[in-house]
Structure formats: C-alpha cells, structure tokens
Amino acid sequence: MDDPARRKVPAGAVLEVWNFFEDLARGLASAHLLPDQGAVHNGAYDKLFGDECDAWTPEERGAVLELLAAGVELWNTCPVAAGPR
Numbered sequence: 001m002d003d004p005a006r007r008k009v010p011a012g013a014v015l016e017v018w019n020f021f022e023d024l025a026r027g028l029a030s031a032h033l034l035p036d037q038g039a040v041h042n043g044a045y046d047k048l049f050g051d052e053c054d055a056w057t058p059e060e061r062g063a064v065l066e067l068l069a070a071g072v073e074l075w076n077t078c079p080v081a082a083g084p085r
Contacts, residue, residue, distance in 0.1 A: 021071030
C-alpha cells in the first residue's frame with residue numbers, strides 16, 4: 001500500500017468539498033461549527049487553486065484537516081428526510 005504521506009492531494013476535490021462544507025454551514029445557519037478561517041486557511045486555499053498542496057506548511061495542512069473534519073461532523077448532524085417528495 002502507498003504511504004499516505006506520499007499521495008498527492010486532489011486539489012480540485014478538496015476545493016469542492018471545502019466550498020460545499022462552507023455552503024452547507026451557511027445554509028444551516030451553522031457557520032459557527034466550522035473553524036474560524038484566517039491567514040493560514042487563506043494561504044492553504046490559495047495553494048489549492050494553483051494545485052500546490054505539496055507546498056502547504058504544516059500549519060496550513062493542519063488547518064485544512066481541521067476544517068474538513070469539522071465539515072464531516074457538520075454533515076453527520078444534517079437532518080434526513082425519510083421519503084422526500
């Protein structure tokens with residue numbers, strides 16, 4: 001099995017899920033459940049656009065992981081409609 005640390009981060013997919021989690025949080029009025037985003041998040045986000053994830057600092061990598069983990073937790077709290085029309 002490949003060493004996970006050596007795998008390339010799929011920048012496009014990470015951008016899509018990052019934006020999805022932000023939109024989801026706003027739509028549920030739950031933006032407070034995502035970490036506050038500052039300069040470190042902005043730097044990591046900018047590097048995603050340039051497909052430069054390999055250039056993330058340890059702080060940027062940690063900020064991305066924190067945001068994605070919080071987004072997954074938010075997703076898991078979403079109400080589910082049984083038998084929607």
